[in-house]
Amino acid sequence: MDTKHAILMAKSRTISPADGRMYANLLAHERLSPPDLAELQRVRGARLATYAWDTTDFYRDHYSSAGLSRQDVADPEAFEHLPTVEKEHLRDGSARFHARDVAQRDTKMASTGGSTGEPVRLLHDRRVPVRTISWRLLRWWGVEASDDVAHVYRHVRSPRREILHTLQWWPSRSIQIDAYRMDSAALETFFRRFRRVRPRLVLGYVGGIYELACHIEEHGIALPPVAAVGVTAAPLSEVQRSTIERVFGAPAFDHYRCGEVPWIAGECGAHRGLHSFGDVRLVEVVDDGGRRLPAGVIGDTVVTDLTNRAFPLVRYRLGDRSAMIATPCPCGVTLPLMEHVRGRVSDALHLPDGQIVAGEGLTAIFDDWPEAVRAFQVYQHADASISLRYVVGSDPRAEEIVAHVRDVVRSMVRDKVPVATELVDSIPHDGGKTRYIVSELRSVAPVRA
Numbered sequence: 427m428d429t430k431h432a433i434l435m436a437k438s439r440t441i442s443p444a445d446g447r448m449y450a451n452l453l454a455h456e457r458l459s460p461p462d463l464a465e466l467q468r469v470r471g472a473r474l475a476t477y478a479w480d481t482t483d484f485y486r487d488h489y490s491s492a493g494l495s496r497q498d499v500a501d502p503e504a505f506e507h508l509p510t511v512e513k514e515h516l517r518d519g520s521a522r523f524h525a526r527d528v529a530q531r532d533t534k535m536a537s538t539g540g541s542t543g544e545p546v547r548l549l550h551d552r553r554v555p556v557r558t559i560s561w562r563l564l565r566w567w568g569v570e571a572s573d574d575v576a577h578v579y580r581h582v583r584s585p586r587r588e589i590l591h592t593l594q595w596w597p598s599r600s601i602q603i604d605a606y607r608m609d610s611a612a613l614e615t616f617f618r619r620f621r622r623v624r625p626r627l628v629l630g631y632v633g634g635i636y637e638l639a640c641h642i643e644e645h646g647i648a649l650p651p652v653a654a655v656g657v658t659a660a661p662l663s664e665v666q667r668s669t670i671e672r673v674f675g676a677p678a679f680d681h682y683r684c685g686e687v688p689w690i691a692g693e694c695g696a697h698r699g700l701h702s703f704g705d706v707r708l709v710e711v712v713d714d715g716g717r718r719l720p721a722g723v724i725g726d727t728v729v730t731d732l733t734n735r736a737f738p739l740v741r742y743r744l745g746d747r748s749a750m751i752a753t754p755c756p757c758g759v760t761l762p763l764m765e766h767v768r769g770r771v772s773d774a775l776h777l778p779d780g781q782i783v784a785g786e787g788l789t790a791i792f793d794d795w796p797e798a799v800r801a802f803q804v805y806q807h808a809d810a811s812i813s814l815r816y817v818v819g820s821d822p823r824a825e826e827i828v829a830h831v832r833d834v835v836r837s838m839v840r841d842k843v844p845v846a847t848e849l850v851d852s853i854p855h856d857g858g859k860t861r862y863i864v865s866e867l868r869s870v871a872p873v874r875a
């Protein structure tokens with residue numbers, strides 16, 4: 427394993443010296459004092475905002491229409507007061523975010539947002555070796571960048587990309603399964619490769635990995651143990667965490683990323699929340715007006731990608747809900763802690779009087795009974811009625827517990843809409859992203875109860 431790691435690191439240094447430099451910086455920043463880190467963020471944030479003003483059509487308009495001058499934007503103390511960027515801004519004209527002085531060869535087109543809205547097109551900055559941020563996270567999980575990995579994502583790589591990927595990562599090996607198409611043939615191939623490669627890491631969507639874990643357990647499939655399981659893209663419930671850890675024989679680690687900003691935050695071995703990668707991503711939790719909320723108060727996550735200069739994203743509201751954590755982490759890493767992401771703003775129930783029941787209270791309704799219900803979804807139909815769909819687990823009291831939780835949901839919606847229970851065989855997931863709360867209703871105005 428050490429030899430493989432040395433080969434990969436040596437390759438990185440020769441092929442891309444930027445990898446080695448960025449990784450060394452990331453390691454050096456992990457234990458900065460909180461005031462030093464906050465200063466680094468303010469300076470980098472202001473520098474990026476000024477750059478965005480100078481090189482894009484969007485930011486100059488956005489800031490000047492808020493009454494700000496270039497000098498205001500360049501002031502590090504003003505950073506947290508800059509107006510936020512909303513998804514609608516990107517949808518209305520993402521070309522206005524392109525930085526003028528970046529050559530096309532330094533950018534990579536990406537699109538995102540398929541499941542919750544129209545896709546948004548944006549650019550990644552190829553000059554930034556983003557993979558080194560994942561190396562930092564893997565190190566916290568006891569896994570090296572060179573270790574073999576099993577991916578459970580939505581899309582598998584095409585044969586051509588597979589060859590490029592193999593060359594880039596050699597001598598590390600990776601296997602993959604499409605979380606969206608886990609039929610018996612795909613599973614059989616995946617398990618055969620899994621036994622041969624013996625990956626140290628399983629990485630992918632919560633829903634897909636959980637489904638895989640349930641299949642392995644139900645069919646008594648024997649697989650070599652791994653060192654860690656990294657999950658993302660949905661809140662990880664206690665039910666899912668305990669199943670995944672039991673089946674793979676390794677701790678599960680949550681992490682936070684999205685199409686717009688790769689690698690935002692991740693869990694360390696202390697499991698006290700997610701450390702935001704504060705030296706390269708500035709995460710804030712804010713109210714509707716974009717003002718920072720104190721630690722412990724749930725709000726919208728707003729992220730600044732401090733590294734992407736091709737398509738600057740400055741104080742970008744991702745539409746997820748979380749809270750910052752004030753207590754330092756016992757692991758020794760000083761990067762700021764945030765709570766596990768509680769689901770999307772859009773995942774809420776809508777009551778006939780216009781009130782909204784935020785989704786974050788609903789994602790944990792079964793957490794106290796991990797054995798009773800294997801999976802669930804709170805589904806609101808177009809007539810506002812609610813179905814509490816559930817897949818029963820091994821606890822013989824399951825029906826009783828479901829009835830209790832139905833009453834809890836009834837009180838959360840203040841008995842204003844009917845709530846029924848519905849036993850189902852499985853909960854569909856969207857490319858491995860399980861949505862706990864689905865509403866066919868959309869609020870007219872973004873009001874929160």
Ligand SMILES: [Zn+2]
Pocket residue numbers: 694695696697701755756757758759
């Ligand atoms: Zn920690």
